[in-house]
Amino acid sequence: MNAETVRPMHACPGPDRHPKVPAFKMPRGACDTHVHVFGPQAQFPFSPQRSYTPEDCTYEDLTQLHKTLGIDRVVIVHGGAHGTDNSVTLAALDRDPIRQRGVAVIPSGLPRAELEDMHRRGMRGCRMSTVVSGGASFMHLERLSAETFDLGWHLVLHFNKSSELVDVAPQLEKVRSNFVLDHLARITGAEGVGSLAFKALMSLLDTDRCWVKLASLYRLSSEPYPHRDMLPMIEKVVAARPDRILWGSNWPHPICPVAMPNDGDLVDLIPLWFPDAGTQHLALVENPAELYGFGPVGA
Structure with a gap:
């Protein structure tokens, strides 16, 4: 099933509206590389082709969350509930162009002027998904790479199941664009380091264009918090390419099955996940700054 297939629509619960103040203190310039903004629906309607209906989780909600968590920068990934109308994400990016970047959901074949306008407003990548309907699927991968490469955009792949990474890996080895494997490519703790998908992920890291996003791993674990069954995979990725890891909260956690x-x-x-301060700084500050083009901390 690809992302253009219309699926039954279901309502998603909202996030925990009372986030704890974490014990861990974020370094200055820390970036949350995976959040969504939804609504308000009266201003930014949801797509009729969506496969889920979230609560309104607004830009104001997001900024308040990041104040609580101590996060300075953010990448807003356009949410599938809004389809390929990126208005809600672009409006959020317009609010703070210094500390924010975005990832769009677009079809192939957009006019060049539209892509350039998105880039000017902070978009730095485009996302393809086999999870949600109403957007682009992996069949658009090579075309979207060709259309956005000279803008410096990367591709983001959102997998429904880890076996899809094995299928699409030959294409990823050929494209010139950087690419991000969302949510550890959906490789579960039960599958682990011996799985074909994880071996494909490690091989793709050798291309130097592969980035691995560690976000929503709570979905992939068979164990309760702190989800220690995910640690062997995290440790191998970090040991191999600490300069290619990204961290994200996945707020407001749409389609959350746990x-x-x-x-x-x-x-x-x-x-x-990252016991030493050097790796923490890479994952939270330096790596996002490189991929998304943030300026020097404090600039």
Whole structure:
């Protein structure tokens, strides 16, 4: 099934509206590379082709969350509930062009002027998904790479299941664009380091164009918090390419199949995943700055 298939629509619960203040203190310039903004619906309607209906989770909600968590920068990934109308994400980016970047959901074949306008307003990548309907699927991968490469955009791949990475890996080895594997490519703790998907991920890291986003791993774990069954994969990725890891909260956690996490608890997983300060700084500050083009901290 690809992202153009219309699926039954279901309502999503909202996030935990009372995030804890985390014990872990974020370094200056830390970036949350995976959030969505939804609504308000009266201003930014949802797509009729959407496969889920979230609560309004607005820009104001997001900025308040990041104040609580101590996060300075953010990448807003356009949410599938809004389809290929990127207005809600672009409006959010317009609010703070210094500390924000975005990832669009677009079809191939957009006019050049529209792509350039998105770039000017902070978009730096485009996302393809086999999880949600109403957007681009992996069949658009090579065309979207060709159309956005000279803008410096990267591709973001949102997998429904990890076996899809094995299928699409030959294409990823050929494209010139940087690419991000969302949510550890959906490789579960039960699948682990011996799985074909994880071996494909490690091989793709050798291209130097592959980035791995560690976000919403609570969905992939078979264990309760702090989800220690995910650690062997995290440790191998970090050991191989600490300069290619990204961290994201996944707020407001749409289509969450498990108990809704508290975002403060998610921040407190960071020192478990990255015990040393150098790796923390790479994952939270330096790597996002390189991929998304943020300026020097404090600029």
